[in-house]
Amino acid sequence: MPPQTKQLMNIYNRLYKAFGSRNWWPADTAEEVIFGAILTQNITWKNVEQAIGALKEQGKLSFKAIANMDEQTLATIIRPARFLNQKARALKTFADYFGNNYRFSIKNMKKRELWALRKELLGLYRIGPETADSILLYALEKPIFVIDVYTKRIFSRHGFLNMEDPYEAYQNFFMQNLPRETGLYNEYHALLVHLGNQYCKPKPLCGSCPLRTLGTINN
Ligand code: SF4
Structure with missing residues (x-):
């Protein structure tokens, strides 16, 4: 497995273990x-x-x-x-x-x-x-990775990309390093939103965050 795929799956597994399935998107249809x-x-x-x-x-x-x-x-x-x-x-x-x-x-x-x-x-x-x-x-259940401000904040703080990098740079990073699977993309984005919402705030709560031992934290 290429190193960046391994890192991304490691992050996913940590978040899934900490938060469980987010059951996204919250809607009936x-x-x-x-x-x-x-x-x-x-x-x-x-x-x-x-x-x-x-x-x-x-x-x-x-x-x-x-x-x-x-x-x-x-x-x-x-x-x-x-x-x-x-x-x-x-x-x-x-x-x-x-x-x-x-x-x-x-x-x-x-x-x-x-x-x-x-x-x-x-x-x-x-x-x-x-x-x-x-x-x-x-x-529409298409395999495409959604990027938002939480994703940018988390991955720039951990040194993968810069906060100013464009949407497409982030999207390519995920889609080139993860298998093209709708279920995985669905859950991964939902987990990142939860992480951003609960821990990786403008003032981050690293001490209790599931990614605290990941290395490189730029505030
Ligand atoms: S360890 Fe800190 S910088 Fe990293 S995701 Fe958690 S809150 Fe954000």
């Missing part, structure tokens, strides 16, 4: 994952849950329903999500794309090749790499 991935930009998960709860309550948690709704009404329903007009527009844009290209079928969308699909998603309003990859991995 693939469409709900996409709603969450779009709504979560710049807000807490609690706000996302409230916005999704409001959509559910009104029977509007489907992109078919969103496609038939005007932006203003949608913005009113998702009020807990903040940046309402932008997020309402992002949901509407995705709904139109999903309907026009895949007839509102996750099954149809899954048939499309990973990188072609990613390119399409990145062309949509307010869908950047992290949102696109979250949709691809957690809603």
Whole structure:
């Protein structure tokens, strides 16, 4: 096994042993994952849950329903999500794309090749790499590694890359050194989010962290 693969699997195993399976993504359906991935930009998960709860309550948690709704009404329903007009527009844009290209079928969308699909998603309003990859991995079960600020913080503190390195550099690092497995990528990213949330904060809690003996800690 190449040394970097060994290191990455060692980190994964330590985190899995410490935290167990994270059962991601927290949603009942693939469409709900996409709603969450779009709504979560710049807000807490609690706000996302409230916005999704409001959509559910009104029977509007489907992109078919969103496609038939005007932006203003949608913005009113998702009020807990903040940046309402932008997020309402992002949901509407995705709904139109999903309907026009895949007839509102996750099954149809899954048939499309990973990188072609990613390119399409990145062309949509307010869908950047992290949102696109979250949709691809957690809603469409495609083997792509999601990068977020926690991943950057953890791996730069341990000297693998620099915090300023671009999204793609981090993604390549994981995807070139780990087997292309959806299940592994799903769990690994979820474990890193938990680690970042609980220990690798702006002021890190290294003393009790499962990675405390890993070496090289740059604060
Ligand atoms: S040991 Fe410290 S720097 Fe490393 S992941 Fe844990 S909290 Fe972050």
